[in-house]
Amino acid sequence: MRGRLGTLLAASALVAATAGCGVLDAPPGPEVPAGCGECTSQVADLVSDLESSDSVRSVRSTRRQTTTDGYLGVAVDLAGKDVVSADLDALFDSVAEAAWRSGVTPLDTLSVVGTLRDGYGETVLYDFGADRTSFEDRWGKRPQGSEWTPVSEDDDDLEGCEVDGCHELMRGVAREASALPGVTAVVRSSYGRATPTNGSSADVDLMADDAVVVDDVVEQVAEIVWRSEVGPIDYISVKVETPNGGFPDVIDFQINPDHGRDHDRLEQMWGPRPAG
Structure with missing residues (x-):
């Protein structure tokens, strides 16, 4: 278990536009119809x-x-x-x-x-x-005159929550977390697909009263995610903010079964995950 900021940093790729750099050129994308432009x-x-x-x-x-x-x-x-x-x-x-x-x-x-x-x-x-x-x-059909960009045929080999974000499953997590003692509101419950720089994650942000023991409520929320069908996930990230607690507490659980350092401990506590 470790703390980290919950902000995901997007990396920008810089590609030279001069002659002779063709090896770095990306293949042309689909042609976007003019339509109404900025509309x-x-x-x-x-x-x-x-x-x-x-x-x-x-x-x-x-x-x-x-x-x-x-x-x-x-x-x-x-x-x-x-x-x-x-x-x-x-x-x-x-x-x-x-x-x-x-x-x-x-x-x-x-x-x-x-x-x-x-x-x-x-x-x-x-x-x-x-x-x-x-x-x-x-x-029904879109209004007459509507145009479409050709759909790419690329196969991303997505699975589980990578396909649609599992919104209903994550809402279920939020509803269960809302019922925990001391939790006053859940303000985010979302799935994040893996990127080249970040693992996949289930992220839950909540507000709690000053009487809660933050580590306890964090583990309770992590258990709700662990026992859910949300997957695949490498991290469970829980952020807790209290009225007089200063900066929010952000705690991550590394649960990838191959190299997540919290995986074995949590599996001993809560049993195998129903999802990867």
Whole structure:
């Protein structure tokens, strides 16, 4: 068990653009249709629709990008109270459906950052381009004139939570953690896929009262994750913040079965994991 900052640092790759550097050149990506470009008016219409809906209290920000595909990011304050009582699937899907029916095109990827009233937040990605047929089955075809970026045929060999982030499983972890003595709120419960510089992780951030023993509540939360179907994961990261505790406590458990130094100890305590 060790402490670390929960911030993931993104590394930037620098590629020379001069002649003779062809060995470093990346293969060309798919051609993104022109569509409505920045789609300023279309995004504004979408924001207006969202803020008039019952599911959204306010729209914090939007971000449009068309470098590799038609991407739209939307950050919203959702109408739900907390992870225990809110129907998060319905709340997030209401935002996604509004975007699907909007005039923003191309719209291959939608990222929705949603925050509930108690501060709990998560990010849900909608891969409209790759899963186009399934979304058409749910909400019908996109508006006439909508364009699509060709979908890459690359196979990433993803498994388990790497495919969809296991949002419902992580919400289950949050609901169980919310019921622990001394826990006043769970503000994040998310799965992080492995990157070239970081292992895969299940991350849980919570607020607790001053009476809790931080190490005890951290191990209780780690046990909830351990016994869940969330996987594959190399780390369980738990952050606890108390009203008068100063900086939050962040504790990681290294649980990779091959080289995680906490794996054997936790397996002796809690038995084998149901997921890798």
